[in-house]
Amino acid sequence: MKTSTADIITALKTKEVYLQFPQIGRGRYPIRKIEPSKCKVGCPIDTDVKAYLGLISVGKFEKALEVVKRDNPFPGICGRVCVHPCETECRRNEVDQALAICALKRFLADYELNKGRIKNEPIKSSRREKIAVIGSGPAGLTAAHDLVRLGYRVTVFEELPVAGGMLYTGIPEYRLPREIIKTEIDAIRELGVKIELNTRIRDLNKLQRQGYGAIFIAVGAHKGLKLRIPGEDEFEGFLDCITFLRAVNLTGKAKIGKKVVVIGGGNAAIDSARTALRLGSNVHIVYRRSRREMPANAWEVEEAEREGVKMHYLASPVQIIGEDGKVVGMKCIRNRLGPPDSSGRRRPVSIKGSEFQIEADTIIPAISQEPDLSWLPKVHGLKISKWNSFLVDQETLATNLPGIFAGGDCVTGPRTVIEAIAAGHLAARSIDRYLQGKPLRDEAKPRERVEFEIPTQPKGKKERAQMRKLSLQKRRSFKEVELGIAKKRAVEESTRCLRCGLCFECAECTPNCDKRLVALTIPGEASGLLLRVPVDYAQFPLSNEPLQGELSWAKGEGYPVIVEPVIAKVRDDLCRGCGDCVEICDYSAPQLYEQENGVKISIIDQALCKGCGVCATICPSSAITMGHYSDGRINRFVEQSLTKKGIVCFVCNWVYNLIEDVEEVAGLRVIRVICSGRISPALILRAFENGAEGVIGIGCPQGECHYISGNETAEQNFQRAKSILRTLGISAERVKFERLSSDEPERFDEIISSFAEAIKKAR
Amino acid sequence: MEIKTEIQNIVKRTKAYNCVECGKCSSVCPISLLNGVCLPRVTVRKALFETTDVLLRDELLWSCLNCGLCFERCDFDVRFPEFIRDLRIVAHKMGQGGVLSHNGALQSIMRMMASAELRQNRLGWLSRGLETAEKGEYLYFVGCLPYFDTFFAYLDLDLLNIAKSTVKILNYLGITPVLMPDERCCGHDLYWTGDLESFKILAQLNWEAIKATGAKRVITSCPECYYMLKQEYPKYVGKMEVEVIHISQLLSENLPELKFRKPKAEGRKPRKVTFQDPCRLGRFAGVYEEPREVIAAVEGNKLYEMGKNRREAICCGTSGWMTCGTWSKQIQVARLEEARRTGAGLLITSCPKCMIHFKCAQADRDRAKRAKIEIQDLATFVAENLMERR
Structure with a gap:
């Protein structure tokens, strides 16, 4: 039976395809389309988790941190307080436990701090436009960070005396030391972002008149919601969690008594409880559902219990009880769980006659927050939702007024740090497009990468790295509770990664990767299909030589293929x-x-x-x-391509992945090799021997070669070819090695056209 | 012509039919001695009795070094090197070939030179103090040194010093040589590895260029260029009204005029020297004594001969940038060890390729000790030892 590579790809996309080796055994290997790794998909900012884990596994901590910082200006902060949806998604959960991704991120940030952080070089502003960011929380600062890197001049306005927003005023110090916040904000300042503290903005029009071309509102959600029960706000000793946490975080103290009751089950509730505990109080938490429904991070709840916070699950406050103008207790009622509500959690239903009373001198409600819009003038023209948040286009964060954008908690209500960072990135992108006069929505369809693999079965269980923690006795202070993980343990942990997902996601082909590429070709066809297979004899027949294989995707049909490692x-x-x-x-x-x-x-x-x-x-x-990727095969491509004179463009597999769609440029032949280091002087010379007008090689940027230093060899090989060609009278302009970063695939066209131009001039 | 007939013609032309299968050729063939396949005799046998496919698709056809030892030994005048060369020309047409060293980069360079439109920059190495001309009686045919020097930069050979030294020697003798900016590869390697067509173009282009300079004597520092220009070119470009001489011959002609430095007077110890006969200069052109006379003339130096010298000299291990593997390496190491055993501290050769091949063998760390000996080209050795003209 005959088939073609195109048929195979179609079959692979739609059907169950199996690879067999009838001559050597009865094994039947399923071929699957590779899905992007779940950790990356799960992360709101698409962090290249696999990449930095891989780099940690080979001890390249600086490079790993660089990968993290590409998407995230707050590695130390996220390494501590991120809710890490990546870990929830991690495929290792199916084997034993998820990778400790968050802890590894923190390890990188700690590593940099311990080694001594090198200050960022300020970025030269290359654009005229000024941008105002209102609010210095994670959303605002991320946007500022991105925009300053794009060459804009950015000023962040903050009404408090400290920058950081909820990071500083909301999250307690024992979870997130102030030094870490300060360091990471300093790093953003060093890039050239101006942060004006103690500055409350009252008039958006005025900002526009001052020459700010765009405004990003990222004021967060700092206003606690009401309990709506009798006695609320009537007595001394009743204070909202936001007010409480802000007071402690800014001044180190707050007016609370010895018997504190916190109401709520979110992270703010747990933070309030543990903070009150550290101020010397006995603390109770009252939550209306059971522990399973608690929105707070499970590990935080656990720590709170260990530290001695008393939990009252399935209980709702009914009335605040006061005497002499002071809180003395709270009346509650017990609940049972009814059918699920719109949030998918089971609704609490109160049990008649189950009222009980908790003694208290301080009550801290922490039931949710909404944006505080009191700073806005009476007439502002912005559309506001019924939850007092800004109404924006979800895809662009544009408000109803041109040039004004809003994002983060002030749009979504209280959410996570990582979601705020994602909003910051999106805002920066939209503002950049707005200022450049481009349509805000990017109509270009994201390209789907198609790769195939024979899935690996993970080998054995390995225990997840646990963070060292401060002993319970020392928890009456604000000292950081989680103490990070050691270098050796971090490296060990990183090797637990199963490296799922597309091959090109890794920053580097690390020595301990257990996957390898084989080429699948149909006899008689020149180009083949790359397939990732496990490097494990038990899971795949590995061979030095090409093997005769058979593909099948329907009963009784077998298509001969050559499987070449x-x-x-x-x-x-x-x-x-x-x-x-x-x-x-x-x-x-x-x-x-x-x-x-x-x-x-x-x-x-x-x-x-x-x-x-x-x-x-x-x-x-x-x-x-x-x-x-033999010389013979590559040269055949070169010869075929040079039936007409033109440019031969050798690209590494990773650059090829970026430019696949733009291959058809007149007079240009793109030839894929695995790494740019594969381009030998002989291949370059051979192309000229065959009449090439120019030969260009494109590899990954310096320090980003997937084969560690392959692109350095490429540089040397090109240099060597260049000096020989010079003697042959072929000018240096006609031989070039370039680098293309995955951040700017569109630069490919630019590289080629300027190369073509240079060749023309050289002639 | 049918392949069968072509092969019959080759057998006739090279007297392969004389072979009595005595096996003496195989007993001296450096490759046969290592790989155990009796190469020369067996190939002749195949040509006579086997199908053309068996003969021409045989990889062993490309492992022959063309060193000429077998021909030297043969009592029946079988012209074995030519026999192999012509078979390769036939095989080349069938798309056969050896494994090209350096992934074939050097062959690309050579073939690119066969393009008439090529405008090279091959004289960039000429420095001040070296006098050359565009027209004149003497022409120095530099060969591929400008390419080798760049390509083998990693071996740290300073191969262009051979060219510089040659010009320096010529100037010393009162000669201002012509150097051709459009000189091309002599075609030796392509010719001997079967690419007759490219060779013919190179030969024609070179001969036209030489004619245009009006030169009467062509001097080469490379034995391959020497052999090709002198013996093979006339077969393809017709009678050449020039005399082709190797630098060693010119030096030997002019020995009385050469004043050498005196090591003792300079407080240096005289050097113990041994000499590697390049195959093309020795067995193919019969130039054995001239380089030796020149070496001996350098004050105080003493020539220590290797056991296998002159007609019996062992090749530098590879030829034509092809099939240069483990056998080649072993031949090279053995030859360098032989050179060391003479007690000499300096191995002189008059072929840049011998130098490249030996140095490459030495470059490998493990062997370095056993094969350690300084290597120098004859021209640079002479130029270094010439007394400055007052």
């Missing part, structure tokens, strides 16, 4: 035993072995080889050949 192979009669490959390989895959006659030859450990092809470009005797 994308790895380096050494022909031993050609190996001179020089050891150049041993020296250049970043994965220690080649090793020299002495044969019986005393002659040394190199043998490549296929479990370690990543298939980048760097060794093949420097092997003096051409003893090393690459599976699938």
